[in-house]
Amino acid sequence: MTTPTLPENGEHLLARATAILAKGSQIEIRNLVRSLYPAEAAFVLEALEPEPRASLWRLIPPGVMGEVLIELNVEVATALLAITDRKDLMAATEQMGADGMVDLLHVLPEPLLSQVMESIGVHNRNRFEQALSYREHTAGGLMSQDVLTIRADVTLDVVSRYLRLRGRVPAGTDSLIVVDRKDSFQGVLAISQLLTHDPHTKVSELMDTKSPGISYKTPSRDVAALFERRKLLSVPVLADDGKVLGRITIDDILDVIREEADHSLMSMAGLTEEHDMFAPVVASAKRRALWLGVNLLTAFLAAWVIDLFEDTIQQIVVLAVLMPIVASMGGIAGSQTLTLVVRGLALGQISGGNARGLLFKEISVGLLNGLIWAVVVAAVAGVWFHNPHIGILLGAAMLINLVCAAFSGVAIPVLLQKIGVDPALAGGVLLTTVTDVVGFMTFLGLATLFLL
Incomplete structure (x- = not known):
C-alpha cells in the first residue's frame, strides 16, 4: 500500500531547491527539475537570484519550458527568454496545447513572436492571431477556444x-x-x-x-x-x-x-506584480524613485504646515512631542477605511447607490472611535504634562482628524476610480497627506487659539 505524501509548501520547496543548487550536483539538480510541476518550477525560479536562476533554467527540458514560462511573471520570463536557445523554444512551442500557446505568445518579445508564428501552420496561425486580437484583461483574452x-x-x-x-x-x-x-x-x-x-x-x-x-x-x-x-x-x-x-x-x-x-x-507600494524581486539595483531604484519623490513632496507640505505655527511650538515645546500622536492615529484610522473601500471597489460592491450610505457609516465609526480615544489621550496627556488644557486640545484635534480620516478614506478611492486612477496605487499617499496636514493644522491651530 502506497503511503500518501503531503505537497510541500513554498518555504520548504524553496529551501530544498536552494540546498540542492548549493551542492552543485548535476544529477540532483536534474532530479529536482524532473520532480517539479511547471508552476512549482516557476515559483522556485522567481525566488532565486539571477545566477542560480539561470543555471536552473538551462536544465529545464524544452518539453516543459513553455509551460513554465507562462507561469512566470513577465519580467522574469523576459530575462530568461534572453538566455534561451531558439531551437529549444521552438521545440517547446510544438509540444504545448492551444491554451498554453496563446498564453506564451503574450509573453514572447516581438522578433521571437514573429518567428514562432511563422513556424506554425496556417490554420493555427489564424487561430492564434484571432486569440491575440482580444484585449489581455478581458473575457476574450482569458478564454479558451477549445470548446464542445x-x-x-x-x-x-x-x-x-x-x-x-x-x-x-x-x-x-x-x-x-x-x-x-x-x-x-x-x-x-x-x-x-x-x-x-x-x-x-x-x-x-x-x-x-x-x-x-x-x-x-x-x-x-x-x-x-x-x-x-x-x-x-x-x-x-x-x-x-x-x-x-x-x-x-x-x-x-x-x-x-x-x-x-x-x-x-x-x-500599495507603487510597484507592479510583474516586477522581478531580484531585478538589478538601478532598475529597482528607478521604479521606486517616483513614489519616494511624491511622498517627499507630501512630507514637505506637512512640514510647511508645521512651520506656519513655529512661534506657537517655540512657546509651548510640549506640542512638538504630542503632534505625531494626532497624525499617526488619523493615518491608521484612514488606512482601515481606505482598505475596506478599495476592496469594495475591486469586488464591485460599491456604487453610486450605496456610496453615500457607506460614507455616513464610516464617518460615524470615526466619530465614535474619535470620542473614545480623545478621552483616553486627553487624560494621559493631561496627567503626563500636568496641564489639562493641552490634554483637551489634543483630544479635540484627534476627534477632528479621525472624522476627517474616515471621510477621506471613502472619498479619495471613489474619486480616484471615477477619474480612471487605480485607488490602490495612489490612495495611500493622498490619504497620508490629508491626515498629516489636517492633524498638524488642527492641533497646532487649536493650541494657537486657546493657549497663547
Missing part, C-alpha cells in the same frame, strides 16, 4: 456517441455548450446529465437555458466576480451577435484572482 458545442434537437445517446468518436474532451469540461444552427448560444448541458438520464431524452429537455453567457469584452475582474457569486465552474464567451467564441474555466479564474491580489498588494 452540441445541438438542442439531438438525444443524449447521439451526444455520447459524438464524444466517443472525438476521443477527448477539453480539460476542465463540466458542461457542453448548446447552440442553434447558426452557432448562437442557447444554454448548457451538464456532463452529469449524460450519465443519469435516459439516452433517448433530447438535449432541449435537460439543458439549462438560464446559464449565463458573457461578452468577450467583459473585464476579467467582472468575470471573476461572476464565478464567485454564482459558484460557476465554466462559462461560455460570446460575440456581439451571440455566437460562441470560447469558454472560461475555474482554473483561469484562479489565475485572475491571484493576479488581482498581487496587483492590489504591490500597488
Whole structure:
C-alpha cells in the first residue's frame, strides 16, 4: 500500500531547491527539475537570484519550458527568454496545447513572436492571431477556444456517441455548450446529465437555458466576480451577435484572482506584480524613485504646515512631542477605511447607490472611535504634562482628524476610480497627506487659539 505524501509548501520547496543548487550536483539538480510541476518550477525560479536562476533554467527540458514560462511573471520570463536557445523554444512551442500557446505568445518579445508564428501552420496561425486580437484583461483574452458545442434537437445517446468518436474532451469540461444552427448560444448541458438520464431524452429537455453567457469584452475582474457569486465552474464567451467564441474555466479564474491580489498588494507600494524581486539595483531604484519623490513632496507640505505655527511650538515645546500622536492615529484610522473601500471597489460592491450610505457609516465609526480615544489621550496627556488644557486640545484635534480620516478614506478611492486612477496605487499617499496636514493644522491651530 502506497503511503500518501503531503505537497510541500513554498518555504520548504524553496529551501530544498536552494540546498540542492548549493551542492552543485548535476544529477540532483536534474532530479529536482524532473520532480517539479511547471508552476512549482516557476515559483522556485522567481525566488532565486539571477545566477542560480539561470543555471536552473538551462536544465529545464524544452518539453516543459513553455509551460513554465507562462507561469512566470513577465519580467522574469523576459530575462530568461534572453538566455534561451531558439531551437529549444521552438521545440517547446510544438509540444504545448492551444491554451498554453496563446498564453506564451503574450509573453514572447516581438522578433521571437514573429518567428514562432511563422513556424506554425496556417490554420493555427489564424487561430492564434484571432486569440491575440482580444484585449489581455478581458473575457476574450482569458478564454479558451477549445470548446464542445452540441445541438438542442439531438438525444443524449447521439451526444455520447459524438464524444466517443472525438476521443477527448477539453480539460476542465463540466458542461457542453448548446447552440442553434447558426452557432448562437442557447444554454448548457451538464456532463452529469449524460450519465443519469435516459439516452433517448433530447438535449432541449435537460439543458439549462438560464446559464449565463458573457461578452468577450467583459473585464476579467467582472468575470471573476461572476464565478464567485454564482459558484460557476465554466462559462461560455460570446460575440456581439451571440455566437460562441470560447469558454472560461475555474482554473483561469484562479489565475485572475491571484493576479488581482498581487496587483492590489504591490500597488500599495507603487510597484507592479510583474516586477522581478531580484531585478538589478538601478532598475529597482528607478521604479521606486517616483513614489519616494511624491511622498517627499507630501512630507514637505506637512512640514510647511508645521512651520506656519513655529512661534506657537517655540512657546509651548510640549506640542512638538504630542503632534505625531494626532497624525499617526488619523493615518491608521484612514488606512482601515481606505482598505475596506478599495476592496469594495475591486469586488464591485460599491456604487453610486450605496456610496453615500457607506460614507455616513464610516464617518460615524470615526466619530465614535474619535470620542473614545480623545478621552483616553486627553487624560494621559493631561496627567503626563500636568496641564489639562493641552490634554483637551489634543483630544479635540484627534476627534477632528479621525472624522476627517474616515471621510477621506471613502472619498479619495471613489474619486480616484471615477477619474480612471487605480485607488490602490495612489490612495495611500493622498490619504497620508490629508491626515498629516489636517492633524498638524488642527492641533497646532487649536493650541494657537486657546493657549497663547
